[in-house]
Amino acid sequence: xxxxxxxEAFIAIVEHGSLTAAARRTNRSLQSISRSLAxxxxxxxxxxxxxxxxxxxxxxxxxxxxxxxxxAIDEINEATLKAANQRSEPSxxxxxxxxxxxxxxxxxxxxxxxxxxxxxxxxxLRLSDEFADLGAEALDLAVRxxxxxxxxxxxxxxxxxxxxxxGAPSYFAERGRPSHPFELGKHSCIVRTVDERPGEWMFQxxxxxxxxxxxxxxxxxxMTPIYAAAIHGLGLGYSPLWQIKHLVDDGxxxxxxxxxxxxxxxxxxxxxxxxxxxxxVRAFLxxxxxxxxxxxx
Numbered sequence: 001x002x003x004x005x006x007x008e009a010f011i012a013i014v015e016h017g018s019l020t021a022a023a024r025r026t027n028r029s030l031q032s033i034s035r036s037l038a039x040x041x042x043x044x045x046x047x048x049x050x051x052x053x054x055x056x057x058x059x060x061x062x063x064x065x066x067x068x069x070x071x072a073i074d075e076i077n078e079a080t081l082k083a084a085n086q087r088s089e090p091s092x093x094x095x096x097x098x099x100x101x102x103x104x105x106x107x108x109x110x111x112x113x114x115x116x117x118x119x120x121x122x123x124x125l126r127l128s129d130e131f132a133d134l135g136a137e138a139l140d141l142a143v144r145x146x147x148x149x150x151x152x153x154x155x156x157x158x159x160x161x162x163x164x165x166x167g168a169p170s171y172f173a174e175r176g177r178p179s180h181p182f183e184l185g186k187h188s189c190i191v192r193t194v195d196e197r198p199g200e201w202m203f204q205x206x207x208x209x210x211x212x213x214x215x216x217x218x219x220x221x222x223m224t225p226i227y228a229a230a231i232h233g234l235g236l237g238y239s240p241l242w243q244i245k246h247l248v249d250d251g252x253x254x255x256x257x258x259x260x261x262x263x264x265x266x267x268x269x270x271x272x273x274x275x276x277x278x279x280x281v282r283a284f285l286x287x288x289x290x291x292x293x294x295x296x297x
Contacts, residue, residue: 014058141281164261181210201238
């Protein structure tokens with residue numbers, strides 16, 4: 001077994017908290033993982049991992065060792081994958097998951113360019129706003145908006161998306177424009193009833209995240225009727241900018257309180273570690289990073 005395998009065993013132990021978990025993650029036997037750790041500790045001359053019956057944790061020397069070798073091993077693996085991918089033309093079916101509204105307008109143009117560049121690849125795009133279980137749904141890759149839960153998936157940050165308050169020119173002509181989030185209590189606001197906390201909008205006030213309670217006579221469980229209601233002057237809406245950018249560009253709604261926008265929401269591409277060696281996945285990740293245009297969103 002190579003020294004690289006010993007390094008990867010040690011990294012897996014530190015990341016997953018036990019030799020048993022590391023064995024599962026690397027598809028190796030517990031004895032093999034234990035042997036790699038012992039070999040590595042003998043080579044460096046110090047104990048790298050404190051073992052107990054339930055958990056393994058890096059020693060002080062082990063933690064410092066981990067911080068140094070982890071980027072190097074990642075770089076070696078990345079270089080190996082790129083070299084291998086250069087020998088293989090992407091082919092087969094690429095299964096991609098994405099949010100319902102985001103996929104058609106933003107992902108499909110990238111997919112079109114990808115399929116023209118790699119004509120041997122077919123793409124199966126599956127749209128859902130639920131957080132995808134890539135293994136259960138047999139997805140090669142998923143694009144997800146929002147903070148990521150802890151998982152074993154690999155992730156590539158693609159950018160971040162603004163959340164904005166908007167209203168129709170007719171509404172502002174009749175009710176005026178709020179100049180501060182705390183003034184929203186005097187305005188009719190359109191609430192999305194299925195939010196985790198309906199009627200609470202997030203802002204950045206004095207450099208800190210703050211929630212402001214809002215209410216209004218019209219509410220809905222879906223965003224499309226909320227957009228329609230805002231266009232017809234029924235109140236102010238709160239939404240990701242990318243979902244209403246076309247309405248802003250057409251002048252049908254206008255943004256307010258932009259100086260109080262909350263921290264933008266991250267957007268990532270997610271894939272399983274074992275699938276990162278696939279030429280079709282790697283090629284699509286590269287194209288996503290270069291062609292997905294999230295500017296002004």
